[in-house]
Amino acid sequence: MSDRRDATSLFASLFVGIFFSLMWCSRAFAHASDRGHVLLLPTHYYLFGGMLAVALSFLVLVFLPPEGLLRLSSQRLPIARIRFDGRGFVSCLSALFLAGLIYTGFAGSRDPLSNPLPLTVWTLLWVGLTLFQGLAGNIWAWLNPWYGPWRLILRLGVPSRGFLRLPRAIGMIPAVLLLFAFAWFELIYPAPDDPARLAIAVLTYWVFSMLGAVIFGYHGWSRRVEFLTIFFTMISRLSLFSLRRETGRSRVLFVGVPGHKLRDTAALPLSGILFLLLALSSVSFDGFMRTFLWLGAIGVNPLEFPGRSAVVLPNTIGLLSMFAALCTAFLLAVRAGNALAGGEPPRRAAGHLVWSIIPIALAYHFSHYLVAFAINSQYALSALSDPLMQGWDLFGTADMYVQAGVALGAESAWKIWNAQAFAIIGGHVFAIIVAHMIAHRLYGGRKRAGLSQIPLAVLMVLYTVFGLWLLSAPTGG
Amino acid sequence: MSEDRILKLDRRNGLSRRTTLKGLGAAAGLIAAPGFVRYGQAQSSAPIKIGFQCHRTGIGAAYGRWYERVTAAAAKRINDAGGINGRPLEIVIEDDGTDPKRGAEVVEKFANQHKVDLVYGTLFSHVVVGSAPAAGELKIPYYVVSEGYHVASGKLNRYCVQPGITDVKAQVRSVAPWIAGNLGKKVTLVYPDYAFGHDHRDFFEPAIKAQGGEVVAKVPIPPTETSFTRYFPQIPSDTDVIYHVMVGPAVLTFVKELGEFFGSGGPQLFGFIDSLEAVDIKSPGLEFLEGSHFWEGMPRYAQPDQPDYVTAYREAVGIDENGASTGDAKDISTAAHMFGCWETLNIIKASMEACGYRGPEDRAAMIEATEAMTEMEAGPDHPQGKKLFNGKTHQVFGEQSISQVSDGKLKVVHRTSIEDGSYEPEADYTTMSF
Numbered sequence: 001m002s003d004r005r006d007a008t009s010l011f012a013s014l015f016v017g018i019f020f021s022l023m024w025c026s027r028a029f030a031h032a033s034d035r036g037h038v039l040l041l042p043t044h045y046y047l048f049g050g051m052l053a054v055a056l057s058f059l060v061l062v063f064l065p066p067e068g069l070l071r072l073s074s075q076r077l078p079i080a081r082i083r084f085d086g087r088g089f090v091s092c093l094s095a096l097f098l099a100g101l102i103y104t105g106f107a108g109s110r111d112p113l114s115n116p117l118p119l120t121v122w123t124l125l126w127v128g129l130t131l132f133q134g135l136a137g138n139i140w141a142w143l144n145p146w147y148g149p150w151r152l153i154l155r156l157g158v159p160s161r162g163f164l165r166l167p168r169a170i171g172m173i174p175a176v177l178l179l180f181a182f183a184w185f186e187l188i189y190p191a192p193d194d195p196a197r198l199a200i201a202v203l204t205y206w207v208f209s210m211l212g213a214v215i216f217g218y219h220g221w222s223r224r225v226e227f228l229t230i231f232f233t234m235i236s237r238l239s240l241f242s243l244r245r246e247t248g249r250s251r252v253l254f255v256g257v258p259g260h261k262l263r264d265t266a267a268l269p270l271s272g273i274l275f276l277l278l279a280l281s282s283v284s285f286d287g288f289m290r291t292f293l294w295l296g297a298i299g300v301n302p303l304e305f306p307g308r309s310a311v312v313l314p315n316t317i318g319l320l321s322m323f324a325a326l327c328t329a330f331l332l333a334v335r336a337g338n339a340l341a342g343g344e345p346p347r348r349a350a351g352h353l354v355w356s357i358i359p360i361a362l363a364y365h366f367s368h369y370l371v372a373f374a375i376n377s378q379y380a381l382s383a384l385s386d387p388l389m390q391g392w393d394l395f396g397t398a399d400m401y402v403q404a405g406v407a408l409g410a411e412s413a414w415k416i417w418n419a420q421a422f423a424i425i426g427g428h429v430f431a432i433i434v435a436h437m438i439a440h441r442l443y444g445g446r447k448r449a450g451l452s453q454i455p456l457a458v459l460m461v462l463y464t465v466f467g468l469w470l471l472s473a474p475t476g477g
Numbered sequence: 478m479s480e481d482r483i484l485k486l487d488r489r490n491g492l493s494r495r496t497t498l499k500g501l502g503a504a505a506g507l508i509a510a511p512g513f514v515r516y517g518q519a520q521s522s523a524p525i526k527i528g529f530q531c532h533r534t535g536i537g538a539a540y541g542r543w544y545e546r547v548t549a550a551a552a553k554r555i556n557d558a559g560g561i562n563g564r565p566l567e568i569v570i571e572d573d574g575t576d577p578k579r580g581a582e583v584v585e586k587f588a589n590q591h592k593v594d595l596v597y598g599t600l601f602s603h604v605v606v607g608s609a610p611a612a613g614e615l616k617i618p619y620y621v622v623s624e625g626y627h628v629a630s631g632k633l634n635r636y637c638v639q640p641g642i643t644d645v646k647a648q649v650r651s652v653a654p655w656i657a658g659n660l661g662k663k664v665t666l667v668y669p670d671y672a673f674g675h676d677h678r679d680f681f682e683p684a685i686k687a688q689g690g691e692v693v694a695k696v697p698i699p700p701t702e703t704s705f706t707r708y709f710p711q712i713p714s715d716t717d718v719i720y721h722v723m724v725g726p727a728v729l730t731f732v733k734e735l736g737e738f739f740g741s742g743g744p745q746l747f748g749f750i751d752s753l754e755a756v757d758i759k760s761p762g763l764e765f766l767e768g769s770h771f772w773e774g775m776p777r778y779a780q781p782d783q784p785d786y787v788t789a790y791r792e793a794v795g796i797d798e799n800g801a802s803t804g805d806a807k808d809i810s811t812a813a814h815m816f817g818c819w820e821t822l823n824i825i826k827a828s829m830e831a832c833g834y835r836g837p838e839d840r841a842a843m844i845e846a847t848e849a850m851t852e853m854e855a856g857p858d859h860p861q862g863k864k865l866f867n868g869k870t871h872q873v874f875g876e877q878s879i880s881q882v883s884d885g886k887l888k889v890v891h892r893t894s895i896e897d898g899s900y901e902p903e904a905d906y907t908t909m910s911f
Contacts, residue, residue, distance in 0.1 A: 035726040039703065040733060040762045111570040112533055190579055193534050193572065296701045301671050303700040303725045305536050306603060307576025404542065405807025410760045412807065474703045474726045476536065 035475050037413035043472035046417075050425040050464045057429045058457040061436045062450040073263050073437060076242065076254040085249050087141060091148030098145045098206065104387045105199025112193035116387045119380035121198060122186070127369040128377065130235055134362040137243070138236035144229055146209055150218045162217035166224055171271035176278060178227040180323075183282035187289065188316055190309040231279055237261045238358050259430065262358060263437050267351030276354050276361065277330055281323040283364045287470035288322065289315050295476055302476030330354070333455040337439075341452035346442040353442075353456065356435035360463065363427020367420035367471055371407045378402045417471070424467040428460050435460075524567035525560070525829065527552075527822075528587030528596040530608065535575030537601045539755050543811040544598055544622070545570070547818040550793040561826045562834060569593055577607020584611040584619070594837060597825065598622055598818060609633040616911065618840055620825060622817035624648070624774070626676060629872035631904025635911060636840075638847050638871040641821030642774065642814065643864075643898060649680040651877045651898030652747070652772050655891050657688035660745040660770065661717020664690060667708070668722050670697035677722045677749070703727040709738045716744045721752070728752050729762040736765025746770065750777070750813045750880075750887075757809055759885035766882045770890070773878040774813035775861040776800075778886045790819065790860035799886070816861040823858035824850070841911040847871075848907055865895050869905040874898055 061069075105117035112118045133140060141147075154160055166174075185201060186192050213221045222229040242254045242261055268276065288294050289311075295302040298314040308315075334353055338345035346352075378400065385398035392398065406412060435456055439449040529548055532541035552566050560566055569591050573580040580599065587593045595618035599605050602625035609627075612619035613634035621628065621639050626646045628639040643651075656664065664685055668674030674697065682692045696711045705727075712719060723731045735746075746769035758766065776783075777800035779791065794815070795803045802808040824847065832839055832846040848868035855863045862876040874895050880887035 036729045036756065037760065037762075039726055039730050109570070110572070111531070112572050114570075190576055191572075191574060193574075292701045292703070301700045303669055304603070304671055304673065305575075307535065307578060308574060309576050309578035401804040403805045403808070405802070405805040408755075408809070409757055409807045410762075476725060 034408070034413065037410045038417050038472055039474060040410075041414065041417055041472070043417070043468065046421045046425075046472070047465050047468045050421065050428070050468050051461050053425050054428045054432060054461045054464045055457070058432050058436075058453065058461075061433065062446075062453075066436070066440050066446060066449070069433070070263075070437060070440065073257055073260045076256045076260065078252050079255050080253040081246075082243070082251045082253060083249060085251075088148045088151040090142040091144055091146070092152065093148075094143045095145035095149050098202070100387070102199045102203050102206075105195040105202070108195060108387055109383075109389050110195060112195060113376070113379045114383050114389065115195040116380065116383040117195050117202070118193045118198050119376055119383050121202065122193065123373060123376040123380050126186070127365065127373045129232065130365050131362070133232050133236040134238045134358075134365075135240065137239040137241035138233055140229065140232035140236070144222075144232075145206060146213050146222070146226070147218060149210060150213045153214055158214055160217060162213075162215050162220065164215055166216050166220055170224070171269045172224050172230065172275050173271045174225040175227040175230050176271055176275050178225065179231065179275060179278050179282075180319075182227060183278070183285075183319065184316065187282065187286050187319065188308070188312055190307070190312070227275075230275060234276060234279075234358060235362060237265060237355070238362055259359065259434050262355045262434050264441065265352075265355050267348035268354055269351060273330070273350055273354045274327060276357050277327050278323050280357055280361045280364060281326045282319065283361070283368050284326070284466070284470065285315075285319045285322045287368055289318055290475040291470065291473045292476060293473065294318065302474070305476050329459055330357075330456075333459045336455040337452040340454055341443050341448045343448065349442055349452075352438050353435055356431045356438060356456075359427045359430040359434060360460070360467075363423045363430075364467060366423045366427075367467070370416060370420060374406045375402065375404055420471050421468055424471070425464060428464040428467075431460055432457060522564060524565045525562075525834075526567045526569060526591065526593040527825070528583075528591055528593035529568050529570045529598045530573050530580060530583050530587070530596055530604070531570050531598060532575040532600060532604070533570070533572035535573075537575035537604075540600050540811050540814065541572075541575075543755075543815045544600060544818050547794045547815045548598060548822065550795070551819040551822040554793060555822060555826055561829050566822075566826075573599070573604055573608075575601055575604060577603050580604040580608035581611040584608045584617070585615065588615040588617045592837075593617075594834070595620060595825065595840070595843070597821060600814065602627060605637075606632070609637045612636045616840060617837075618844055620821050622814070622821050624814065624817070626680075629867075629870040629903065631870070631906070633871075633906075635844060635871075635906045635909040638844065640824040640847055640850065640866055640871075640873045641819075642817030642873065643875045643877065644872050645676055646680045646900065647872075647874050647898035648749075648772060648774070648877060649677055649898075650684040650900060651893040652879060653681065653684035653690070654688050654897050655879055655893060656718055656720070656747055657685060657690040659891075660747060662688070662690035663693045663713075663715055663717040664720050665694040665696060665712045665716040665718070665744070666692055666720050667696045667698065667712070669700050669724060671700050673724065674698075674722060677720075681720060698723065700725070703730060704734070705731050706734045706738055709735065712744070718745045718747055719743075721746065721748045723752055728756075729760060732765050733762040739765075748772070750774075754811050754813055755809045757807075758882060758887065767885070768882060770879055770881050771887060773880050773887060773889070775816045776878050776880060776887065776889050777810070777812040778880075778888070780889050784855070784860075786855075786857040787860050789857060790816070794819070820853075820859050820861060820864075824853075827858075844911070862892070863895065865899070867902055869902045869907055871906050 101117045101120055104115060108115045129140065191197055209226050212225055238259050240255050240258055242256065243251050244254060245251050292302045298311065300306060300311060331350055334350040338349060379402055381397040382400050382402065385395045386392045407416065435453055436449065439453050443449045443452050531545055532538055548568060552568050555561065556565050571583040571586060573583045584596050587596050596612060597620040599608060599621045600623050602623055605621045605623045605625060606627055609619060613636050617636060619637045621637060622642055623639065624642050624645050626644045627633060628637055629644050629646065666678055666681065668677050678695060685692060693713050693716055694711060696708055698705065698708055746766065748769065748771050750771045750773045779798035796810045796812065797803045797806065800810050800812045802810065828843050828846040832842040834843050850866040850868065853859050853864040853866065864873045864875040866873045876895060877893040877898065878889045879891040879893065881890045
């Protein structure tokens with residue numbers, strides 16, 4: 001009991017500390033929408049405060065007995081018993097919905113802010129669902145548009161394990177390549193929002209993945225190739241809820257502290273580590289490629305951005321470089337940690353510790369896409385109500401006035417910046433805690449675990465500062 | 478069909494369904510009413526299709542949002558009044574991503590896939606310059622709303638016209654007489670060190686000299702700069718007026734640091750609202766602008782003496798007395814530029830009616846009809862003010878507003894004349910073949 005109280009008070013003191021460091025700044029500057037207003041905010045205090053908060057939380061963890069934290073994270077409360085498995089049915093509905101969306105991509109408005117396809121893919125799915133998965137759990141297991149159709153295909157006599165086996169040696173490499181293609185399409189391709197082009201891309205990928213699930217078996221395919229399932233499943237490990245199979249179709253829904261599922265997750269193979277780090281580096285690069293620093297480095301006047309088509313090559317190189325840099329930094333940090341801890345290094349330390357990146361990835365996702373989500377989700381609600389521009393009003397939202405003002409003006413900028421900063425700092429503090437718990441399991445003993453985490457903690461402190469700088473630096477493009 | 482399209486367009490702008498349907502109802506009533514025969518008499522009731530090359534995504538998206546709202550409002554007004562030559566107007570939007578390469582693709586798509594009658598609505602200069610050759614090759618009229626000097630310079634082709642908004646050269650020239658006469662004759666230019674800033678520098682210096690003034694210093698600022706105090710000592714102490722045209726995210730920082738440098742004194746300030754278009758003048762950091770002057774294409778704030786047609790225009794496009802969206806007080810409009818969409822669509826209508834436009838075979842005749850235009854009176858079709866179109870340069874010239882920041886709002890203190898900004902034609906598109 002006292003251990004639990006210790007852990008609870010630790011969480012509380014960390015977050016209260018961050019909260020007060022932010023509030024202290026708010027007195028100096030009560031008010032700021034876009035980057036112009038943010039440039040007037042005392043963001044350097046946040047960078048310093050964030051650095052301090054993450055570093056201090058590491059120090060606190062090093063000197064605090066880990067048992068309370070470990071016990072707290074192992075607590076799970078059953079909250080509901082689910083006696084049916086509706087995944088197949090919901091997934092079929094989802095596939096039908098996707099078919100409808102693809103149709104609207106071809107036949108609906110040419111305006112990317114009126115056509116539901118780009119708004120659903122880029123805003124509701126890539127941003128909204130990711131955040132939902134991170135908080136509430138793996139709803140993608142129900143929503144993905146392949147599982148249900150695959151179950152139907154099984155009824156035709158197709159074997160559930162498919163006809164062929166994916167070679168073991170390739171690990172998750174196909175998923176890494178597909179995630180890279182996805183990130184490249186989103187960040188670098190000149191027209192990812194174009195409804196017809198996106199419809200072709202989505203249709204091609206759906207057919208490709210459906211064929212893959214049939215040929216190689218759904219489970220193998222969705223664990224090693226289908227990057228959306230892999231990504232969403234990874235993110236959902238941060239959520240409060242988990243589902244455990246009991247007997248037959250009956251399953252129990254548990255609730256626990258955030259990240260309780262990350263503690264004892266199996267190690268990822270090298271390709272899985274690369275996958276997770278690619279997810280984080282792509283969102284990071286999305287911010288970085290707009291900064292004056294990057295635009296200046298590739299010889300582009302940030303006040304006269306020439307359009308995406310002019311920067312395809314440098315940005316491709318930039319994305320790859322950021323990925324390479326992050327992977328190198330992470331793997332070196334784990335290696336240095338092994339050296340500091342001394343003794344026999346644990347097997348697959350990097351594969352275990354990489355799970356601590358999940359809170360950071362989710363925090364980056366939230367902070368980076370907050371403004372776009374606030375506005376484009378409104379466009380999405382409006383577009384979904386009249387998907388083919390026929391004057392329908394399916395959900396009563398076709399005529400809603402899109403409030404761009406939620407992200408405009410000094411006051412909004414102030415609120416948005418605080419939310420972003422809080423998420424970035426909180427995500428890193430959380431990552432430190434998760435990494436610490438994993439380290440205890442891997443290295444055993446407080447001293448070894450603490451020593452092993454010094455390099456990774458330094459990396460996380462630096463990434464906190466980098467994340468806050470990305471959100472406060474002048475941008476163009 | 479056309480009503481559907483306009484309905485669709487209106488919806489995306491948040492105009493209420495009721496308003497839209499009311500408009501449609503009125504239009505439908507007009508067709509049936511005795512004595513109203515325009516739709517009925519037209520040889521064809523097929524819609525006139527206008528391809529709207531819109532900056533829906535990319536760096537121009539904030540402008541694109543307002544250009545679309547004004548386009549929707551202007552198209553609705555035209556359709557409510559019976560369309561063009563009795564034919565309804567249909568707007569087809571394509572997003573160019575504020576990217577010149579995509580801009581050219583969009584023009585091609587409009588011509589070959591959507592088969593529109595003309596392309597319209599582009600703002601950003603680099604997209605205009607990138608798209609214009611495609612319009613010329615495809616022989617499709619290209620009505621831009623960009624204020625760039627590229628049309629009047631003669632660099633484009635006969636299919637490219639800019640009849641709804643004055644170009645930057647005329648804007649700059651038009652303010653020089655008032656600056657020399659009211660703020661002072663010794664001017665220091667502070668500008669970003671690239672094409673946009675160079676245009677201001679090159680256009681303003683001869684214009685102020687012609688007024689007996691002089692540019693006492695030029696302070697170019699590197700585009701990547703975000704801190705400005707170290708440049709301010711370059712401003713000579715005998716400067717009467719600082720002419721500033723900074724743009725980009727660091728504008729607020731620029732103004733704040735200027736205020737910190739000069740304190741409560743310092744020279745007069747004259748700026749272009751381009752720096753702060755869609756930004757609230759009352760934003761923290763902009764306090765130093767109080768009392769300073771700005772060029773505005775069209776006033777952002779409702780003026781006490783504004784004509785009824787200006788009030789009607791503001792209501793139609795949905796802006797309140799502060800120039801913000803009537804449905805969202807924090808969404809400040811791009812008032813100084815977006816009127817150009819309204820006026821350009823009215824000129825397209827007038828040109829098509831003048832040449833009896835029937836279809837793509839009359840595209841050249843339509844351009845000639847626009848070229849033949851001269852004076853345009855201020856009124857519901859031209860709410861920004863009186864204009865004079867030069868058929869040779871394909872560029873319109875208009876009156877401009879000079880406004881003073883007073884209590885955090887822009888108050889018009891002077892209207893320049895068309896003559897203040899006009900210059901000798903430097904090109905003659907009419908000699909080019911179609």
